[in-house]
Amino acid sequence: MINLTQELYKFVSTNLSVTSSVERTGKGKGVADCHILGIDLDPVLIVRAEEANKFTSNVTYKCVNYMSDSENTISLYLKQQNRNYFDCIFCFSVTMWIHLNYGDEGLKQFLISVSVQTNLVVIEPQPWKCYRSAVRRMKRSGGNFPKFGNLKMRELVSDIENIFLNECNFIRIEKGNPSTDWGRQILFFKKVS
Template structure:
């Protein structure tokens, strides 16, 4: 399951390098091993940043990877995964301010991941939430997205078509979801926009430039 990434309400509007000038980022994933991978990747990237000086701004991807590997990380990734759900795994003091959490965001009561956010990205994740929690869980997820967004915020989702659901429950992939799959009434192609609109999120843009459609919903 991919991470839910959310930007808080003090995000800047201009893009600098590859960080989009985000003030901070929160990453959530149900799989602690994937959270650890994300933390390791970010520790490497954060270690390559040249800090700002009195004469210049910080520079992203300034130090080569070989330099970090030879001389060590500026920010060491943690190696011990916390066992409890929704525990904070990493908070780095410099750019970008990133926190990773392990937990099921749909059912989590962790206040550190409640927002408000300017942007929520849900990429390659909604299908698994739907299969895990059923139609009621999907509605809960959409409701939580709406409540976690600041007014004027955006929800960006990757539309995983119904055919991908059918592939997901095949033997060798995730057949344990078959019973749940058979009970689903909502379909991504026909139901999602209406469900999101019920929670105040309105489709404002779409793109088919990638293999799967990317849809952007706006909270008025």
């Protein structure tokens, strides 16, 4: 999360098309007024992210359980930015954990909630083999994911796509080929105007 968020800020803030006095005069490249909110459930990860944050006035990290207490944090952040929604929401390596802990309905609720907060979503669903590995690791540590046995959604790329297309009024604008070491696809969805 730390490096990805910092690199994302650098990329967007220097490559986003902005209208500034610098650009209008043609004397140098402008820097976009970009603000990023990074959230995670893990407080240790948030502390590390805050300590490594090179852009403290534009990148904010918050420890939040999106499924139970994100509404106030997100509403307050958007209000501070004088915004009603995010330009884009990135969801990397989170869908499996939401799915395992909150079930099919929880994953669906998460996707619908995200779709209300933005016009563009970039999401990386974990494949089913990652679920089995996570369940094995949890069992070895003495825990379990009680919802795992009841999960009906198992073709995560197509299940997530169906929710965005059929329930959120989004269209898929890109589907990246698995290019990571983990073989995951990155999906891009845009709200239908």
